[in-house]
Amino acid sequence: MSQPFRLAGGLTDRSRPLVFRFNGTVLQGYHGDTLASALLANGQRLVGRSFKYHRPRGILTAGPEEPNALVQLGTGPAQEPNTRATVTELYDGLEATSQNHRGPLEWDLLSVNDWLAPFLSAGFYYKTFMWPKSFWEKLYEPMIRAAAGLGQLSGAPDPDVYDHGFLHCDLLVTGAGPAGLEAALTAGRAGARVILADEDFRLGGRLNAETYEIDGMAGADWARAAEAELATMDNVRILPRTTIYGAFDHGVHGALERRTDHLPGANGKPRQILWRIYAKRALLCAGATERSCAFANNDRPGVMLAGAVRAYVNRFGVAPGKRVAILTNNDDGRRTARDLQAQGIAIAAVVDTRDGAAVVDTRGRKGLRSITLKSGRRILADCLAVSGGWSPNVHLTCHQRGRPVWRDDIAAFVPGPDLPPGMSVAGAANGALTLAAALKDGRDTATHIVGNLGFATSNPPALPKAEDEACAITPFWHVKGVKRAWVDLQNDVTTKDIAQSHREGFGSVEHLKRYTTLGMATDQGKTANVLGLAVLAEASGRTIPETGTTIFRPPYTPVPIGAFAGRARGKQFRPTRLPPSHAWAAENGASFVETGAWLRAEWYVRDGEKGWRDSVDREVRMTRESVGICDVSTLGKIDIQGRDAAEFLNRVYANPFLKLPVGRVRYGLMLREDGFVYDDGTTARLAETHYVMTTTTANAGLVFRELEFARQCLWPDLDVHLISVTDAWAQYAVAGPNARALLSKAVDDLDLSNDAFPFMACTACTVFGGTPARLFRISFSGELAYEVAVPSRYGDAMIRGLMQAGEEFGAVPYGTEALSVMRIEKGHAAGAELNGQTTARQLGLGRMVAQTKDAIGTVLSQRPGMTGDGDLRLMGLRPVDRSRQLNAGAHILNPGDQADLAHDQGWITSVAWSPTFGHSIGLGFVRNGQDRLGETVRAYDPVRGKDTPVEIVSPHFYDPEGARQRG
Amino acid sequence: MIIDHPLLGPRDAAEFVVKGDASLIDRPDGLAEGAGDAFHDYLHLRDNPAGVHRELWYHEHGDRSWLVVTRNTLTHEVLKVELARDAARARGRSR
Structure with missing residues (x-):
């Protein structure tokens, strides 16, 4: 378990060794490592196979932009494919496996694709799999599907817990590098509520990866001190391991916080939290991403970005190779050489394209062995550090259709003028590529923002002193040649593919992306896009700004679907609503059915019944012969009060309602404004200015919404008020020839004779010795029937009381199925007939639609097409x-x-x-x-x-x- | 998106349901001459501009106010929020 490439120094904790597995091999790393740094420390350069050609691939970067080092983490239901090893924090017991190979990683059977490369150029599947047509479904598509994709899902439900949360702040600072830390300190000291989020587990950004000094101390130590000061401020919240993945309208930001991914187990805690951050202002300090150059065989394990090489050496104490060559088009080459030398690593060569030099080819089948220079000279090297310049991380500035603009002096796109409202950018993300400039930019921008918000920044301490060494760059994009030179490592897009795309007419940058898949998949081309644009620009004879960029959309880096779902999974996706008789029904053999969000009894099984038909037939027969009881609480109920309640009802129902007397119920037919039937139900007039309406179960919410629309938007001065009381009342239908006899035992002091309480009567009353209730004589079954309502909290007692009172009559409970059988026998329309496409006339209710009033839907119900013959x-x-x-x-x-x-x-x-x-x-x-x-x-x-x-x-x-x- | 509710202050758009063009407030008189044509226009001819638009939003997961939100559909900028009841009265609706 030795770590042959481990160096002295760095920010890992050597007193805390960690054991992990890669492809089954037990390896060791340290607390503070990423999986990538630990793999490199163990000399594991080959970590995966490429998407299309199955070429051996290693680790290119040390950050979230990684296109190559995608591994599968964990096993079983929790296994996670396409995880970037460069941002995976190492923990004890971590298990990782490499992806996209058949057979062992070292001997991938599909590497035959690499030999077939001449046939697999850009858009090959659009051309190759055209003939014969019948082969597509049976052969080509299954074959392509089997070969496509990188990692694998377990197919089992995700065992982890995800949470959602909401945060509010004055200023959200995205990125805790030098600019972000200085900005957060400035705003925090002024008293603003600040959230500082960084995707890394260690704040500091490049300060941890470089050998900078600030105010005479090491950059990493300065970052530590800044974090310590921020931690003392109650108005500052630090969110490490948190990616701001999207900038949405009105200052709303999406953030993914990884809570337990870096721990051996979650212990039931949420694995990740998806935050919705409401920020008055946002300051993007997301830094910059280094890019590569394209030259032949530039994709071998061992070819890395120079900034990543420095990060592994300086932060993680890991040598990416024993003999390192450097290819650069800017001053970062010198910095890289200096840092490597300080650690005693041999420098094989420094190839500076500004001197006319270039690397034209490389060798080494499963890892870099040598590089070939333009002169033809071969130099042995097991690592090549490439610096093609830095691209500011403008992604979030483009989430609301902003377009970045090109700056020639740094050969990079910087945020354009159309930033999302409330967003500012500082530091390297804004093109301030030196340390001193980044600190000053962070300080100045934050000062400006908090000033705008009304916070005073009095007596700020002096701006930290840091180097201001310009990073002179002369763009150098690619070496022309006959061999393949990679631009996008994740999608295996080469310079040839881009040239071919342009030749074949896909010369616009958006077409290029779709034709070649440049910039797609998990890394979204973070290291490849600008290089790809440059190659396209050259092929088309345009400048890079003329060529333009594709649009950046959320998310910045992948967000698990589980995090978006949060706790809204399974039964929590949509809560189940239970009617008041549920517990009683469950005790009494009910079989339940989902109706919308409700769980209702469909029938009650009795001893000896062999199938559902036996139960339903019995329930219908017993109800028609004696008496049955059904829970109808799920119907929508709307309490309607006011001096103009009658007038209001008369306008929302198609049939007349003005003359409904107190103590009576009327069937109501509701149309949509286009004249089709919307809903139906009954409305009871309990008092002069007090009605209660029922709606169908399915439309309860929608009808209420439309009534509120009519009340507030159409007739704002009618004196009428609405309350949804669906959940407030438990309501039972009592139906059958013995319904009156049964209810006489339940209802207190009320004459239920046909004269005193006829069909369609209603009244408030009490039941079982004083419980408040409402009684309606309405019938859906066609029998002598009542519906009795009590406040929900008495619902359970009520069903038990009614069943007990009905015992002498052989009363049965009946479910939705018997209800349906009886309404079909009676010819009542329900959901299958009231489907939103039928008219009152078609339902046989045409004469109900009053022509003498202006109710919702009246006018258009008389359209010619809805009244004709046939x-x-x-x-x-x-x-x-x-x-x-x-x-x-x-x-x-x-x-x-x-x-x-x-x-x-x-x-x-x-x-x-x-x-x-x-x-x-x-x-x-x-x-x-x-x-x-x-x-x-x-x-x-x-x-x-x-x-x-x-x-x-x-x-x-x-x-x-x-x-x-x-x- | 955030809607600045006239009574409740800034609320997340997720609490609302959108209905569309605020011209739905202008329901024609169903008893007037030519009501059929007027209702045809009212129901089917809506504006859907790329730019400033007045829309009806319902605070369903809130206080059940209908609001008229003046919004730029290109930038999502919310320019004005009124209670629909006030907007309706301003357009001459009453009883």
Whole structure:
């Protein structure tokens, strides 16, 4: 477990060794390592295979921009593919495996793709897999799918917990490098509420990776001191391990905080928290990302960015190689050489393109062995540090369609003028690439912002002193040659692919991206985009700013879907609503069904019943013969009060409502403004200015919303007020010939005789000796029926009381299925008929729509297309052969007609097996059905292969005169 | 997105439901001559500008106020927020 590449020094804690596994091999690192630095310390340069060509790949960077070193973390349900080793904090017991190879990493079978490269150029699959056409589905697509992708998901549910949280601040500082720390200190000292977020586990940014000095102390120590000062401020919140992944409208920022990813176990704590940060101002101090140069075979393990090489040496105390060569187009080359020399690492060569030198090729199959210079000279080296200049991290500045602008002096894009409102940028992200400039920019911008917010920055300490060594750069992008030179390592896009894309007409930068996949996938081209643009610019004879950039969109780095879901998973995705009788129903053999968010009893199973039909048939029969009880609390209930309540109801219902007397209930039909039926229910007038409306279960929320719209936006001065009371009342239907006898035992001192309390009567009353209640004589089943409502908290006691009172009558509870059977027998429309596409006329309710008033939907319900001949009409249907069963969804055809749309006569909406009649019955829409009573047509059901002769009858199968419900 | 509710102060857009063009306030008189055409226009002819737009938003997860939000659909900048009831009265609606 030796670490042959470990150096002295650095910021890892040598007193805390950690053990981890890579591809099963046990290795050792230290606390403060990333997986990448620990792998390099152990000499593991080959860490994965490339996406397309399966080329051996190593570690390119030391940060979130990593395109190559993607590994799979963990095993089992928690395994996570495509994790960047460069930002994975090492912990004891970490298990990582490499990705995208068949067979061992060292001997990947699919590396044959590399030899096939001439056939796999940009857009190859658009061209190659065209013929023969039939091969696509059977051969090409399965083959491509099998080869595509990098890591693998377990397919098992994610066992981790994710949380959501909300934060508010005056100033959000994104990035805790020199500019961010100085800005946070400035704003914090002024008293502003500051959030400082950094994706690293150690604050300081490049201060930890370089050998800078600030105020005479090491840069990393200065960062420590700054963090310590910030930690003492109550108005500052530091969020390490937190990525600001998006800048959204009005100062809302999305942040992903990794809470337990760096620990061996989460111990039930949330793994990650997705924060929504409401910031009055935002200051982006996200630093810059180094980029590479393109030259032949520049993708071998051992070819790294120079800044990453310095980070491994200075921060992690790891030598990325024994003999390091340097390729640079700017002054960072010298800095790299100095840092390596200080650690005693041999420098093989410094190749400065500003001197006309260049690296034209490399060798080494599974890791760099040598580089070849322009002169043809080969130099042995196991690491090549490449610096192609720095690209400011402008991503968040573009999340609201801002476009970056090109600055020639630093050969890079910097944030443009169209920043998201409230956002400022400072430091390297703003193009201030020297340390002194970054500190000053952070200080000045923060001072300006907090001043704007009304905070005083009096007597600030002197600006920290730091070097201001300019980083002179002369752009150098790529070496021309016949061999492949990589631009985008993650997607295996080479300079040739870009040239070819341009040649084939995909010369716009957005086309280039789609044609070659440049800048796609997990790294979104952080190291590749500018290089790709430069190569395209050259191919098309334009400048880089003329070529333009693609749009940066959130997220900045990948965010797990689990974090977006948070706790809203499984049963927590949508809460289940339970009606008041739920506990009682569960005790009494109920089988439950989800209806919207509600869980309702569909039927109650009794001993000896072999299937659901037995239970439902019994419930229907017993209700029709004696009495049944059903929980109807899920219906929407809206309390309506005010001097103009009657007028309001008269305008929202299509049928008249002005003359409903106190103590009576009326059926109400609600239209949409386009004239189609929206909803129905009953409304009871409890007092002169007090009504209670019921809506269908499904539309409860929507109807309430529309009523509020009518009240506030259409008739703002009507004196009417609405409260949703759906959850406030438990309501039970008591139906059947013995309903009156049963309720007489429950209701206190109320004459329930037909004269005193007739059909459609309502009243407030008390039950069981003083419990407040409301009683409505309404019927959905067609029986003598009541609905009795009590405050929800009495709902459980009420169902138990009613069942006890009903014992002598053999009262049964009935569920939604029996409810449905009885309403079909009675011919009442429900969800399948009130589907938003049917009219009052089609439902047989056309005469209810009053023409003398201006209610919602009245005018357009009279449109020509909705009133003409040949219209559909809701009818009853029964099989000619009574033993046949009907199915909902079957279409109606005339005998002998072709089964096509031209001959369609309607369709069946609802069916039931009627225990009352002993055969299957159905409701359905039939063309001109009202004139076709007794006619025999066909119920044609090609899905189930059925063609059943059916008779058109009245939809009111059961007690069409309504004698029972009025009795 | 944040909507500055006239009664409750700044609230997250997630608390609201959007209905669309605020011209829905201008419901025609259903008993007037030519009501059919007027309702046709009212219901089907809405503006959907790229730029400043007046929209109806409902604070469903809040105080149930309907609001008229004047918003730039290109930048999402919220320029003005009023209670829809006040906006309706200003357009001559009453009872």
